[in-house]
Amino acid sequence: MIKSPYSLMELDAIAQLYYKDITSAFGLKAQLLAAPTNDMKPVMNYIHTHLREILLGKPDRLEFHASVIDPLIDAAKAAYLVNNPVITVKGVQLTPAKMTTYINNWAKDAIRSIFNYDTDKTTSFTRRNGGALAYRHAKRLAISSCPYCNALFTFTIRNKRIKTRPEFDHFLNKGRYPYLALSFYNLIPSCSLCNSGTLKGQKKFSITTHLHPFIDHIEGLYEFRTKVDAVDFLVNGDDFTLKLQPCTGVGKIARARAEKSIGEFAIEDRYSFHKDYAGEILTKAYVYNNSTIEALFTSFDIGGHNIFSSPAEIKELIMGNVLHPDRFHKRILSKLTKDIAEEFGLTI
Template structure:
């Protein structure tokens, strides 16, 4: 799990406000089909519904149910509180592939988010190709199920760009509850959960074969977060998928470690002193990113960093003669 972090290029709160401004008028215009209690709550809370952070969305759902079912005129049965909401918070219309290029849609949202890899697995690219013609975009997962909670079907912080495998094949319609799982708009695995590997023969010790077992390790010093990480690993089948798919990448890293005695980064720095920083050296060495905040840019950045740390590559402490051209 990789965090989708707010930064200068991706200001999440600003994107959420824009999302609200674009969708709010059409949602308000469709409220007439709902019961009075539903209309009242949505009118009073529409900005919170569209821009609320993950914890706020969880609280809003409880508030909505309580408001709609409270005794008094217009009270609804609990089984009826979601009736009509799918048409009002019309995700199907928002996500259609033939939306005009000038219209705010799912394509617009994911393009602005610029999330290049799936935050759930960090295995697959999730780039958006949308120039003169809309070609492809990532799937969008609803962290809180829109089928059971259509009130948050268009909520910005409930829309997670993801790969098809994670969204449709692995997670599918399995429910997630806020607080029990890692939410990518709030955090990633960080140091709480790391990938690990074990060699099963002599050749794999030097990267000449890819006979490994890949597992995940959990940091006992972060017990509360670890439990959320464990739940995500189970939900997205990460240990099983990584163990089945990525032995070859691990063998490549092991080989670099073996032939350099752990000094592969030092060797690169001696050869290319103009690279200077550990970020530059690391990207050349392993094809991924050193800093966790950049993991979202390229697949397998988390796995690579964890394996590099496990092997204890010797990193240059200071640039020897950094030359910036």
């Protein structure tokens, strides 16, 4: 998880704009009030009362509301079963097992039809007006590399020739929590691989077990290391294994959350294919050490003006990447670059 470029205050400001878009497009309050007077009414009433926080609340508040809403849904399903002890579909009476599936879908569909993330091709968040809502939201966030893996770009482009944007991963699964399908802090711009069934899929995530990209980051918790001597690598051709290892002094809980996230997104397996890149960074860091950087900084003077603003600018030019965590979102493999450069003495 790379560091978010935004403070929580800045995210809240973006969230306010998002809230205006969503409430205007979907009329959620009106839909919740208009929901049929049936066993789901207590659920709809609770969501209506707490709608603003359900859409804008921080991850801990979303999980709190989930802990209240889920029992209400269970009660609604139990009441439905009492009121409908026999369910017939197309003239066929359902078995107990099929009745359970039917009732589960009945409850979820009632909510999905309101918090319509992707349930249809014309009115959903992802497809309404050609996907304008989703593209506008992605453009406001302006995160160009996946915050989960930092290995794939997530550019947002929408013009006559091309349309592309990051996918939105639901940190709290939208299938399990359909009422959080449009919640700002539950929509994480991500690459298609991190959002795929192959990796995150339907796995249960929580802020107690995983890092949340908007409020957490892996910096200071885990770092990439080669553990190879520079001379052995450069002169003797020794191989190395690119590993993510815990930083010194990391607490047990923080380490467990980071380790869980690293495992879910298969970070080490995926980064093993970037050993050649890590080797290039190692070489550059050895050749262009801090004293060499300082000499370059002082030597490039044109008419009494240095063409570089700082030695850090030269380091990023040489490494071909950003090296400060606040800007990791701009480039892929930026954390890897910074960590390996640091391992061989080139600090930002």
